[in-house]
Amino acid sequence: MSRQPPTAPRPALIGKVLMRCAGQCAVCRAWSDRTVCAGCLDLYARPQPRCWTCAAKLPPGLTGHARPQCGRCLADPPPLDRAVAAVDYRFPWDGLLQQFKYRQALDLRESLLERLASALDAAGAPEPDWLLAVPLSAERLRERGYNQSHELARALARRRGLRCDPGLLLRVRHNAPQAGLKLDARAANVRGVFAVEPLRAAQLRGTRVALLDDVMTSGTTLFELARVLLDAGVMSVQAWVIARTPAD
Ligand SMILES: [Zn+2]
Ligand SMILES: [Zn+2]
Numbered sequence: 001m002s003r004q005p006p007t008a009p010r011p012a013l014i015g016k017v018l019m020r021c022a023g024q025c026a027v028c029r030a031w032s033d034r035t036v037c038a039g040c041l042d043l044y045a046r047p048q049p050r051c052w053t054c055a056a057k058l059p060p061g062l063t064g065h066a067r068p069q070c071g072r073c074l075a076d077p078p079p080l081d082r083a084v085a086a087v088d089y090r091f092p093w094d095g096l097l098q099q100f101k102y103r104q105a106l107d108l109r110e111s112l113l114e115r116l117a118s119a120l121d122a123a124g125a126p127e128p129d130w131l132l133a134v135p136l137s138a139e140r141l142r143e144r145g146y147n148q149s150h151e152l153a154r155a156l157a158r159r160r161g162l163r164c165d166p167g168l169l170l171r172v173r174h175n176a177p178q179a180g181l182k183l184d185a186r187a188a189n190v191r192g193v194f195a196v197e198p199l200r201a202a203q204l205r206g207t208r209v210a211l212l213d214d215v216m217t218s219g220t221t222l223f224e225l226a227r228v229l230l231d232a233g234v235m236s237v238q239a240w241v242i243a244r245t246p247a248d
Contacts, residue, residue: 026099026108027092035111036092045087045115047122053078054219055085055244078219079226081236084123085244086115089215093243097214101148112214112242113156120240128210128238131157131164134225135194137174152242153212168204169225170195178221186220194225196232205233216241 024030025037027044036045049058051070058068069077087093093112100108133150141147150166157164173193178186196204209229211222216239226237 026096026111035107036096040092044092047119048088050085050244051083053080053083055083055216055239055241057088057244057246078223079230079237080223080239082123082125082238083216083219083222083241084116084119084125084238085216085241086112086119087243089217089243089245097243101144101214104146104148104151109152109155113152113159116152116156116240116242117159125210125238125240126208127160127162128236129163129207130168130204130209131160131162131240132169132209132211133164133166134211134213134221135166135169135171137171139174149213152214156212156240162210165200168197168200169228170197178217183218183220186218187224190221190224194228196228201232204229206235208236208238209234210238210240213239213241215243215245217245 023033025032025040026035027040028037030037030039032038049060049068050056051058051073052067053069053073056070056072058070089097096108096112099105100112131153133147133153135150136144136147147166154164154166156162171193172195175189175193178189181189211225211229213222216222219239222239222241226239229237
């Protein structure tokens with residue numbers, strides 16, 4: 001059996017993912033029984049040494065430590081016990097995540113979750129009690145019709161036997177997009193945005209939570225949400241994300 005090697009990445013392919021046929025790799029279009037073929041996984045999903053608490057990619061020199069952390073986390077430890085990212089937010093994952101967000105494709109969801117599951121296993125991340133998605137504002141939810149992070153959380157929770165409930169975390173304020181803001185402005189922009197549903201807070205007290213998001217950029221949103229959970233009596237918070245942008 002011979003398989004054609006994956007061709008070099010071409011960003012123009014991103015928009016064409018929609019048009020692929022069943023049985024073709026979503027990235028290189030080689031015939032494959034998987035959404036992303038083994039050759040592309042080898043090229044684009046190699047495990048990376050990452051910061052223990054923000055999942056930023058680390059230079060190889062720092063990885064000798066048991067719990068390696070980036071300079072930013074060492075200077076200002078985030079309220080996370082652990083952060084795990086499956087892949088870097090770049091080709092082809094940026095395009096595949098966009099496709100998933102707007103098309104809700106089941107095969108893409110499964111492929112992304114497979115990457116996350118294998119990163120979690122490799123990281124030895126402890127199993128939480130709850131797997132909760134970063135909530136969207138009511139306004140954004142109306143606009144999009146669904147919360148892609150919750151769809152990922154629900155599918156992964158089912159697979160791992162974790163509790164998952166979109167009603168526990170609230171986005172009580174609609175904030176401006178984080179993109180384009182400087183780090184301190186981002187922190188101010190998310191302050192007061194999240195809350196634990198007061199009628200359900202007792203269900204979270206004393207439990208371990210993993211937050212799921214599709215993309216982690218500066219981490220500001222996840223850190224703020226973790227703080228809200230810890231204030232509500234949650235014992236520990238992890239962040240599980242599909243893709244991590246390069247540290248800024
Ligand atoms: Zn491929
Ligand atoms: Zn870090």
